[in-house]
Amino acid sequence: MSESCNESSCSSCNVEGCSSRKAEDFSVPANAKSHIQHVIGIVSGKGGVGKSLVTSELAVLLQKRGYKVGILDADVTGPSIPKVFGLHGQAFGTDDGIIPFETKTGIKVMSVNLILDDEETPVVWRGPVIAGVVKQFWNEVVWGELDYLLVDMPPGTGDVPLTVFQSLPVDGIVVVTSPQELVGMIVKKAYNMAQMMNIPVLGLIQNMSYIICPDCGKKIYIYGEGHGEETAKELNIPAYASLPMIPEIAALCDAGAIEDYDNMYLGSFIDKLTEK
Numbered sequence: 001m002s003e004s005c006n007e008s009s010c011s012s013c014n015v016e017g018c019s020s021r022k023a024e025d026f027s028v029p030a031n032a033k034s035h036i037q038h039v040i041g042i043v044s045g046k047g048g049v050g051k052s053l054v055t056s057e058l059a060v061l062l063q064k065r066g067y068k069v070g071i072l073d074a075d076v077t078g079p080s081i082p083k084v085f086g087l088h089g090q091a092f093g094t095d096d097g098i099i100p101f102e103t104k105t106g107i108k109v110m111s112v113n114l115i116l117d118d119e120e121t122p123v124v125w126r127g128p129v130i131a132g133v134v135k136q137f138w139n140e141v142v143w144g145e146l147d148y149l150l151v152d153m154p155p156g157t158g159d160v161p162l163t164v165f166q167s168l169p170v171d172g173i174v175v176v177t178s179p180q181e182l183v184g185m186i187v188k189k190a191y192n193m194a195q196m197m198n199i200p201v202l203g204l205i206q207n208m209s210y211i212i213c214p215d216c217g218k219k220i221y222i223y224g225e226g227h228g229e230e231t232a233k234e235l236n237i238p239a240y241a242s243l244p245m246i247p248e249i250a251a252l253c254d255a256g257a258i259e260d261y262d263n264m265y266l267g268s269f270i271d272k273l274t275e276k
């Protein structure tokens with residue numbers, strides 16, 4: 001077994017094959033023209049639970065409260081952020097880097113769909129290439145001054161979440177789930193991954209929790225009430241919200257007009273998220 005050391009940093013350690021080697025630093029510098037206060041990752045245990053919709057809604061609400069917001073769409077093989085904001089076309093570059101698109105209320109967005117020739121071209125790239133694109137969206141995009149950069153992650157705990165956690169200065173994550181998931185297990189997987197990377201879990205959102213009867217206003221829990229709230233309490237996750245199925249939001253997303261929706265279900269969640 002190799003000799004151990006008491007150094008606080010690998011750079012000052014001369015012990016060959018040191019067994020107490022500290023974790024390698026994979027961090028990537030931001031673009032020189034980017035000044036970003038907070039980076040928040042939006043994650044889910046599995047696909048289709050509404051992670052991109054929640055990312056977009058959080059961005060819209062933060063922007064409405066006067067914060068400067070950007071969305072880095074790290075869901076490279078299933079990008080849906082540009083569509084819900086009605087963004088189409090190709091981003092251009094300058095000497096400073098790639099200029100992100102801006103939505104009609106001023107949210108900055110970068111997504112693989114905004115660099116492809118044709119947004120219907122599938123992304124059939126291997127993991128390291130995809131991870132490289134995400135890093136480029138961090139260090140080559142001119143984000144400028146931002147209070148919050150929200151990173152829409154692909155579902156699960158694979159290559160891209162790992163790259164984001166290692167390469168970007170992520171302040172915390174928000175986990176999106178749905179009631180019919182095996183919440184306890186899937187949320188805990190995401191929670192445990194964040195713990196392993198020393199990243200706090202800032203919030204949990206249980207999406208598609210219920211529908212509201214259009215005649216009597218009663219909440220109907222089609223998948224059962226779910227365990228989101230008790231899981232948030234059990235894991236000491238500070239912010240929790242339960243979102244219903246909202247038919248008008250689905251229609252606005254399809255029309256690229258998500259910014260026209262005033263989401264009243266996420267107000268106190270945003271309060272907690274932005275608490276100093």
Ligand SMILES: Nc1ncnc2c1ncn2[C@@H]1O[C@H](COP(=O)(O)OP(=O)(O)OP(=O)(O)O)[C@@H](O)[C@H]1O
Nearest residue numbers: 047048049050051052053078155244245246250253
């Ligand atoms: N609360 C909701 N009310 C109505 N429609 C919703 C709601 N949440 C999500 N949807 C719709 O469900 C679909 C899937 O949502 P979304 O793309 O956000 O999921 P996702 O978890 O990001 O999926 P993936 O992991 O595959 O990227 C979208 O059409 C979205 O508009």
